[in-house]
Amino acid sequence: MPDIAVRLADVTVRFSQKQLSFDCAIPTGAAVAVAGPSGAGKSTLFNVITGFEKPASGSVTLLGQDMAGRDPAERPVSIVFQDNNLFAHLSIADNVGLGIDPGLKLDSAARQSVFAALARVGLGGYERRLPGSLSGGERQRVALARALVRRRPILLLDEPFAALDPAMRAEMASLLHELHAETKSTMLFITHQPEDIRRLAERVLFLEAGAIVADDPIAAFLARRDPPAVAKFLGHTAP
Numbered sequence: 001m002p003d004i005a006v007r008l009a010d011v012t013v014r015f016s017q018k019q020l021s022f023d024c025a026i027p028t029g030a031a032v033a034v035a036g037p038s039g040a041g042k043s044t045l046f047n048v049i050t051g052f053e054k055p056a057s058g059s060v061t062l063l064g065q066d067m068a069g070r071d072p073a074e075r076p077v078s079i080v081f082q083d084n085n086l087f088a089h090l091s092i093a094d095n096v097g098l099g100i101d102p103g104l105k106l107d108s109a110a111r112q113s114v115f116a117a118l119a120r121v122g123l124g125g126y127e128r129r130l131p132g133s134l135s136g137g138e139r140q141r142v143a144l145a146r147a148l149v150r151r152r153p154i155l156l157l158d159e160p161f162a163a164l165d166p167a168m169r170a171e172m173a174s175l176l177h178e179l180h181a182e183t184k185s186t187m188l189f190i191t192h193q194p195e196d197i198r199r200l201a202e203r204v205l206f207l208e209a210g211a212i213v214a215d216d217p218i219a220a221f222l223a224r225r226d227p228p229a230v231a232k233f234l235g236h237t238a239p
C-alpha cells in the first residue's frame with residue numbers, strides 16, 4: 001500500500017466567482033479532520049477527491065493511482081453525506097445493500113455483510129425498518145454501515161457530527177475511532193468543532209478562502225496561534 005493515500009498536486013477548481021486551490025499529501029491510514037470557515041472549500045475538496053468535481057488543472061492521485069478520467073464509482077473512496085442520503089421507501093438493510101450493488105442483487109455473503117455492518121454500528125435488529133422510523137443519529141449510522149460494506153480504503157465523512165446532540169457526538173466519535181482502527185482506512189471528516197478534532201484527528205487540514213492554510217499533525221495544529229482564522233477556531237486570541 002503506498003504511503004500517501006490522497007495526493008492533490010496543484011489542483012485548482014474554478015467557479016464563476018472564484019478559484020480554489022488545493023495541494024496536500026495525506027498519509028495512508030491517517031484520521032484527518034478537515035476544518036475551516038463556511039465557504040472555505042471543505043465540500044469542494046471532498047468533491048475533488050470523490051470525482052464529483054473535475055479540477056480545472058492539477059492532478060488527483062489516490063493510493064498511487066492517477067484519478068484523471070475515473071468516475072466516482074471507480075475510485076477507492078466511500079463518502080457519507082451530511083444528510084445521509086437514505087431512500088425513505090427502502091428498508092435499512094436495502095439502504096445498506098445499495099453500497100454493495102445499486103441494483104440490490106445480493107447473494108447470501110453480501111446479505112451477511114449487510115447484517116454484520118449494521119450490527120457493527122449498533123443497529124442489529126433494525127434491518128426491516130424504514131429510515132423514517134429512526135433518529136438522526138441512527139440514520140447517520142446506517143449511512144456509515146453502507147460505507148463500511150463498500151470496503152473502500154478511503155472514507156470521507158461530511159460533517160458526521162453535525163446533527164447530533166453532545167452525548168451522541170461523543171458516541172459517534174468513539175465508534176469512528178474504533179472503525180478507523182479496525183479497518184485501517186484513511187479517514188477524512190469535515191467538522192466545525194475543535195472538540196471533534198481533539199477526540200478523533202491525528203492530522204488536520206484547515207482551509208480558508210479556497211486554500212489549505214494549515215496541514216499539520218494534531219499536536220502542532222492545536223499549538224498554533226496563526227493564521228488568525230485557526231487561532232479563532234481553536235479559541236485562542238488572535239495575535
Ligand SMILES: Nc1ncnc2c1ncn2[C@@H]1O[C@H](COP(=O)(O)OP(=O)(O)OP(=O)(O)O)[C@@H](O)[C@H]1O
Binds near residue numbers: 036
Ligand atoms: N457549484 C458551485 N458553483 C459556484 N460556486 C460554488 C459551487 N460550489 C461551491 N461554490 C463556492 O465555492 C466556495 C467553497 O464552497 P464549499 O461548499 O466547498 O465550502 P465549505 O467550506 O464546504 O462551506 P460550508 O462549511 O458552509 O459547507 C463557496 O464560496 C461556494 O459558494
